[in-house]
Structure formats: C-alpha cells, structure tokens
Amino acid sequence: MSITLTTIPHIPMITSGDDLARIIADALATCRLALAPSDILVVAQKIVSKSEGQAIKLSEVTPSPRALELAKITQKDPRLVEIILSESVEVVRARPGVIIVRDRRGWVCANAGVDRSNVYQDDPSGETVLRLPVDPDASAARLREGLRERLGIDMGVIVADSHGRPHRNGTIGVAIGAAGLPALEDLRGCPDLFGYTLQHTQVALADLIASAATLLLGQASEGTPVVIVRGVPHTQRDGSAQELVRPIEMDLFP
Amino acid sequence: MSITLTTIPHIPMITSGDDLARIIADALATCRLALAPSDILVVAQKIVSKSEGQAIKLSEVTPSPRALELAKITQKDPRLVEIILSESVEVVRARPGVIIVRDRRGWVCANAGVDRSNVYQDDPSGETVLRLPVDPDASAARLREGLRERLGIDMGVIVADSHGRPHRNGTIGVAIGAAGLPALEDLRGCPDLFGYTLQHTQVALADLIASAATLLLGQASEGTPVVIVRGVPHTQRDGSAQELVRPIEMDLFP
Numbered sequence: 331m332s333i334t335l336t337t338i339p340h341i342p343m344i345t346s347g348d349d350l351a352r353i354i355a356d357a358l359a360t361c362r363l364a365l366a367p368s369d370i371l372v373v374a375q376k377i378v379s380k381s382e383g384q385a386i387k388l389s390e391v392t393p394s395p396r397a398l399e400l401a402k403i404t405q406k407d408p409r410l411v412e413i414i415l416s417e418s419v420e421v422v423r424a425r426p427g428v429i430i431v432r433d434r435r436g437w438v439c440a441n442a443g444v445d446r447s448n449v450y451q452d453d454p455s456g457e458t459v460l461r462l463p464v465d466p467d468a469s470a471a472r473l474r475e476g477l478r479e480r481l482g483i484d485m486g487v488i489v490a491d492s493h494g495r496p497h498r499n500g501t502i503g504v505a506i507g508a509a510g511l512p513a514l515e516d517l518r519g520c521p522d523l524f525g526y527t528l529q530h531t532q533v534a535l536a537d538l539i540a541s542a543a544t545l546l547l548g549q550a551s552e553g554t555p556v557v558i559v560r561g562v563p564h565t566q567r568d569g570s571a572q573e574l575v576r577p578i579e580m581d582l583f584p
Numbered sequence: 585m586s587i588t589l590t591t592i593p594h595i596p597m598i599t600s601g602d603d604l605a606r607i608i609a610d611a612l613a614t615c616r617l618a619l620a621p622s623d624i625l626v627v628a629q630k631i632v633s634k635s636e637g638q639a640i641k642l643s644e645v646t647p648s649p650r651a652l653e654l655a656k657i658t659q660k661d662p663r664l665v666e667i668i669l670s671e672s673v674e675v676v677r678a679r680p681g682v683i684i685v686r687d688r689r690g691w692v693c694a695n696a697g698v699d700r701s702n703v704y705q706d707d708p709s710g711e712t713v714l715r716l717p718v719d720p721d722a723s724a725a726r727l728r729e730g731l732r733e734r735l736g737i738d739m740g741v742i743v744a745d746s747h748g749r750p751h752r753n754g755t756i757g758v759a760i761g762a763a764g765l766p767a768l769e770d771l772r773g774c775p776d777l778f779g780y781t782l783q784h785t786q787v788a789l790a791d792l793i794a795s796a797a798t799l800l801l802g803q804a805s806e807g808t809p810v811v812i813v814r815g816v817p818h819t820q821r822d823g824s825a826q827e828l829v830r831p832i833e834m835d836l837f838p
Contacts, residue, residue, distance in 0.1 A: 331590070331591045331800055331808065332588060332589060332590040332591070332800075333588070333589040333796075333799055333800060334586060334587070334588050334589075335586060335587040335588075335796075336585070336586040337585045337586070437751075438750070438751040438752075492787075495749060495750070495751075496692070496749070496750045496751075496830075497691075497692040497749075497750075497830055498692075498758070498788065498791065498828050498829070498830055499768055499786060499788065499827065499828050499829070499830045500767075500768045500769075500786045500787050500788025500789070500791065500827075500828060501785075501786065501787055501788060502756070502788050502791050502792055502795065503792060503795075504752070513754075514753055514754045515754075531755075532753060532754045532755065533746075533754050533755055533798075534752065534753065534754025534755060534756050535754070535799075537752065537754065537756050537795070538756055538757060538795045538796070538798055538799050539799065541756065541757075541791070541792045541795035541796060542587075542589075542792070542795060542796030542799060544787075544792055545587055545789075545792050545793065545796060545816050545817075546585055546586075546587060554585065562799050563799075573753065573754075574752050574753050574754060575752070575753070576750075576751055576752055576753045
C-alpha cells in the first residue's frame with residue numbers, strides 16, 4: 331500500500347475574486363497530472379482566504395474599548411485585536427504576546443487564525459492581515475463542485491491551516507474545511523486484528539491528511555499552496571470539518 | 585515535489601525480545617525496496633513496546649489505595665489504573681471513563697498510552713495490556729543504529745502513536761520517539777515569500793510525519809506497523825521527540 335502527495339506547480343499569486351477551481355484545473359492541465367475520484371485535493375487556507383477577499387488593512391479598523399483593553403494585556407496592535415475579536419465567539423486565554431480564542435467556526439486557535447505574513451507583495455509593511463474564510467466547509471464544497479464541473483471528477487477537498495496546540499511544541503496541519511470525504515472516520519465497534527473491539531477509534535482523517543500535506547505546503551505556503559493526495563483509504567461522503575469541532579462542554583482535556 | 589509513503593509487507597507478529605532492526609531489514613530485503621539516506625522509517629509504538637517486553641498481565645498487578653480510589657472515580661479496572669499511575673508523573677483529569685495524565689516521558693495523553701487492544705492473540709480476554717516503550721527516543725536511536733549496521737543507510741526513525749487531543753475530535757498520529765531527524769523544525773527568523781519574517785514557525789516535523797504515516801498504520805496497526813516515508817525535506821541531525829514536549833508552565837492554551 332502506498333500514498334503519494336504531489337504539489338501542483340504553476341499556481342499563480344492569488345488575489346480577491348480569483349476563481350480557484352479554474353486556476354487549479356488549469357494548473358492540473360498544464361502539468362498533465364491524471365486524477366482519480368479517490369484523490370484528495372488539499373489547498374492552503376491562505377489562497378482560499380485571498381480569493382474570497384478576506385484580506386483587510388489595519389488602517390481601515392477602529393478598535394473598540396474591549397479591543398484596546400485586550401491589546402494592553404497582550405501587547406498587540408489594538409486594530410489587529412479588534413479584527414481577532416470580530417472573528418471570535420470567546421477569548422479563552424490572553425497573555426503578553428498571546429491571544430487564544432474559540433473562533434466563529436469553532437476552532438480553538440491563536441489570533442482566530444488572522445495572519446500577517448504572506449499577505450500582499452505590495453504591502454511589505456505588515457499592515458494588511460488575512461482572516462480565515464467565512465465558511466471554510468462551503469469553500470471546500472465550492473471547490474469540489476467547480477473541479478467536478480471542469481474535470482468531471484469528484485475529488486475530496488480539504489482547506490488546511492497550521493495550528494499550534496496544547497501540551498506539544500510546534501505547529502501541525504489541521505483541516506478547517508472539508509468536502510467529499512469524512513473529516514472524522516468513526517471506526518468504533520470494529521474489531522482489531524485479534525477480535526478485540528477497538529476503543530479509541532474516531533480517527534481525525536482530514537487532520538491526518540492536512541498534516542501530511544503540510545509537509546509540502548510548508549509555512550511560506552504561497553509557493554506551493556495545492557497538494558494532491560493519492561491512495562488514502564476512505565469512504566466518499568459529503569463530510570464537514572465541523573465534525574472535528576469538540577464543544578467545550580465535551581472537552582475532557584484540561 | 586512529491587512525498588511517498590509505503591508500507592513494508594512481511595513484518596511478522598512481534599513478541600518480546602524480537603530484534604526489530606533485523607526483522608525490518610529482512611522485510612525490506614524481501615520486498616526489494618531500495619532505500620535512501622533521506623528516507624524516514626515510521627514504526628508503530630505497539631511493535632516497539634512488544635519487542636521490548638512492555639506487555640503486562642493485569643493479574644500480576646496489585647492496585648494501591650490511590651489506584652483503588654481513582655478506579656472508583658473513573659470506573660476503570662483498579663489494576664489497569666495502577667499501571668497507568670506507575671507510568672505517570674501527574675493525573676491531570678479524571679472522570680468516569682477518562683484518565684488523562686502527564687506520562688513519565690512528558691506526554692499529556694489518555695491512560696498514559698497503556699493499551700488493551702491488539703496485544704496478544706493468545707489472550708483475547710483483554711487481560712494483557714501494553715505500556716509505552718520506557719524511552720521511545722532510545723528505541724528510535726537503537727533502530728536507526730541497527731538499520732545503519734545492516735543496510736549501511738542512516739535513516740531517520742520515528743516511533744508513532746495515536747493520541748486524542750484537546751478541542752478537536754478524533755485521534756491523530758504523534759511522534760513519541762525520534763532519531764536522525766529534527767522532531768521540531770525551527771524556522772523562526774526565516775523570511776516568507778514576500779520578505780516578512782515568519783512568526784509561527786516552529787513546525788512539529790516529526791508529528792506531521794507521524795500523522796502522514798498513520799494514514800497507513802491505521803488503528804489496528806499490527807497489520808502494517810512500518811511505513812517508509814520518502815521525499816520529506818529536512819535536515820539530518822540526531823533529534824529527539826522530547827523537543828515536542830511543552831512543559832506545563834509554558835503551556836499557553838487552556
């Protein structure tokens with residue numbers, strides 16, 4: 331058994347309004363990579379956000395009193411804090427240099443995923459930041475549909491981001507949007523090799539694939555923002571990255 | 585750019601005292617897979633633990649008063665709880681059905697990684713459980729050295745396990761032991777595509793690779809417990825999975 335991950339070359343710089351399905355279909359045609367319905371396309375969050383116009387200039391933002399207060403605690407730009415708050419439902423940790431939130435999509439992450447790096451080549455000041463897609467599952471579903479229309483192939487699609495996490499150092503890849511594959515694969519009740527029923531068998535399939543692809547997406551991900559993953563055993567269904575959101579009241583970890 | 589993950593067939597059932605380096609080298613010779621020094625070998629924790637004699641029968645265990653108390657709270661077998669406690673430095677959460685600990689190796693995980701499933705085909709009662717390797721970094725280093733002696737190739741080696749995690753549903757692959765590659769790749773200070781200095785750039789390289797391999801290791805991992813990963817850009821150095829342990833006092837997440 332084997333799995334292959336391949337970057338798609340010839341993806342141009344993405345700007346607001348770009349049709350990602352058309353651009354990716356063109357790039358696939360150029361590199362003559364034959365696709366199969368069980369292939370999974372992983373796309374970096376940054377180009378999805380850019381194509382959807384989620385960049386915003388700090389100079390356009392007026393911080394609220396709450397943002398000013400939180401900026402003081404965290405020593406961050408109050409305008410950036412205002413954007414983070416507008417993307418969040420709850421601030422779960424605020425310390426100098428750190429804001430961890432539950433974001434509007436349900437993800438517990440730093441800065442609500444708002445990113446200063448790699449935004450616009452014409453704004454090296456760092457004054458432009460990029461928010462996550464409003465609904466990354468919908469972004470994945472649109473991309474799946476657009477690729478099905480153009481290529482005649484129903485592939486799984488994952489929108490991947492890099493997250494820090496509790497208890498362990500370093501970022502990993504996570505799925506914030508998914509379509510056409512199970513984000514969470516539920517193997518509870520399946521017997522293991524010796525007939526003993528498996529216990530810990532909800533597998534975060536879309537996160538595993540996002541982490542695998544992150545080995546190629548890298549951190550400066552605009553260079554290679556799309557990866558095709560071939561050979562992952564999975565069932566095809568609509569799927570949603572929301573399957574991976576654990577409600578706070580269900581969280582067993584400290 | 586591409587990455588390929590390949591399972592190694594012909595790995596027999598592993599028992600205590602088995603020489604994993606010899607067994608894996610033999611299996612590689614059988615399947616005629618040519619290796620390169622930049623290849624990374626991912627091995628499932630279970631076969632490492634088995635080869636190191638980390639299986640233990642519950643009937644051999646006498647629970648301490650503390651284990652009896654914790655068993656009452658968590659509704660678990662007091663003998664299993666005794667083993668979990670002996671593997672841990674701190675219990676961080678105990679509820680019905682759940683024990684989360686900081687284990688002796690530094691990992692915050694359920695049941696100190698002690699596992700009932702897939703242990704012995706001759707003990708379907710579930711009375712035998714498997715502890716983690718005593719020092720998974722040392723296990724990885726021994727395997728690296730053994731493969732270098734037999735094959736003349738210095739590969740990176742990762743001992744992978746499946747963990748749950750806070751805030752997100754489903755298990756992912758993590759590295760609990762590593763040798764011959766950076767577990768944590770520190771890109772802080774590197775410029776991104778547009779010259780803006782990256783901020784979140786400590787990448788958990790060994791965890792990314794462990795998650796990728798977990799797509800093939802599966803949950804009933806004794807069937808395909810070894811995966812070769814080819815094409816991951818990385819620098820070669822001794823490395824240690826301990827790079828991924830975040831001390832509690834440094835933990836910024838709730």
